[in-house]
Amino acid sequence: MNIALVGYGKMGHEIEKIARERKHNIVSIIDIDNQEDFDSNDFLHHTDVAIEFTRPETAFPNYMKCFERNIPVVTGTTGWLQHLEKIKKECQENKQTFFYASNYSIGVNLFFALSKFLAKMMNNFSQYDVSIEEVHHVHKLDSPSGTAITLSEGIIENINRKTFSNLSIRSKREDEVPGIHTVIYRSEADIISIRHNANNRKGFALGAILAAEYIQKKTGFLTMNDLLKPILI
Ligand SMILES: NC(=O)C1=CN([C@@H]2O[C@H](COP(=O)(O)OP(=O)(O)OC[C@H]3O[C@@H](n4cnc5c(N)ncnc54)[C@H](OP(=O)(O)O)[C@@H]3O)[C@@H](O)[C@H]2O)C=CC1
Numbered sequence: 001m002n003i004a005l006v007g008y009g010k011m012g013h014e015i016e017k018i019a020r021e022r023k024h025n026i027v028s029i030i031d032i033d034n035q036e037d038f039d040s041n042d043f044l045h046h047t048d049v050a051i052e053f054t055r056p057e058t059a060f061p062n063y064m065k066c067f068e069r070n071i072p073v074v075t076g077t078t079g080w081l082q083h084l085e086k087i088k089k090e091c092q093e094n095k096q097t098f099f100y101a102s103n104y105s106i107g108v109n110l111f112f113a114l115s116k117f118l119a120k121m122m123n124n125f126s127q128y129d130v131s132i133e134e135v136h137h138v139h140k141l142d143s144p145s146g147t148a149i150t151l152s153e154g155i156i157e158n159i160n161r162k163t164f165s166n167l168s169i170r171s172k173r174e175d176e177v178p179g180i181h182t183v184i185y186r187s188e189a190d191i192i193s194i195r196h197n198a199n200n201r202k203g204f205a206l207g208a209i210l211a212a213e214y215i216q217k218k219t220g221f222l223t224m225n226d227l228l229k230p231i232l233i
């Protein structure tokens with residue numbers, strides 16, 4: 001597979017390593033200072049997928065640049081969801097290919113499923129209040145994290161008494177923490193909590209490559225639910 005990396009920061013570098021281990025080719029690397037390479041021969045004619053990890057405000061313009069050139073996109077950038085409906089429309093009306101996950105780690109996606117299961121049970125136990133905590137490195141630009149937003153959606157879907165306005169999400173920024181997410185249920189009598197703690201960025205990067213492999217010859221708006229459907233209970 002021929003990959004164009006859009007964004008060559010912490011994730012871009014980690015994805016490059018795993019892509020090469022899996023024998024994929026990196027045909028172009030587009031960062032902030034070589035935007036003209038969106039029109040290079042390699043990007044236009046030799047790219048199977050663009051893997052985009054940049055910044056909240058640059059993500060949507062980058063997606064549109066890829067769509068204008070009919071290049072499929074796998075993205076993990078968070079903090080751009082105000083444009084979600086426009087992206088879905090592009091996929092539907094113009095047959096573009098777009099894969100988004102707030103978190104590409106397989107472990108986190110198991111954690112999402114576990115959190116939904118726990119939320120379903122907790123729907124019947126109103127003595128518990130639920131909250132989310134997330135901890136990330138000090139360089140992170142968006143808050144709450146994309147992962148915390150996905151966790152909150154899974155909880156709100158399953159607990160009738162919870163809404164976005166009464167579900168507390170606490171965000172902390174500390175040192176170089178790759179990402180810790182905790183879902184906490186507190187009653188007067190006890191506390192139940194579940195936590196995912198990323199040791200490094202390898203899981204995110206591998207998930208993005210698996211997504212890029214998965215979307216080959218597919219169109220539409222795709223997510224980890226599509227990718228993991230055959231193996232998640
Ligand atoms: N979904 C997931 O599993 C994960 C998502 N993320 C998300 O991915 C995003 C990137 O994370 P990370 O790699 O750690 O961040 P970094 O800041 O390390 O890297 C972002 C890179 O994008 C570059 N950049 C800025 N603007 C553009 C542009 N217009 N076009 C191309 N490149 C540009 C930056 O350059 P410069 O530094 O010069 O601005 C930088 O090199 C964040 O939104 C983060 O939340 C992170 C990990 C996992």
Ligand SMILES: O=C(O)C1=N[C@H](C(=O)O)C[C@H](O)C1
Nearest residue numbers: 078102103140145146147179
């Ligand atoms: O910015 C990060 O680093 C991360 N961002 C994603 C998020 O916002 O949830 C995924 C992961 O937690 C790392």
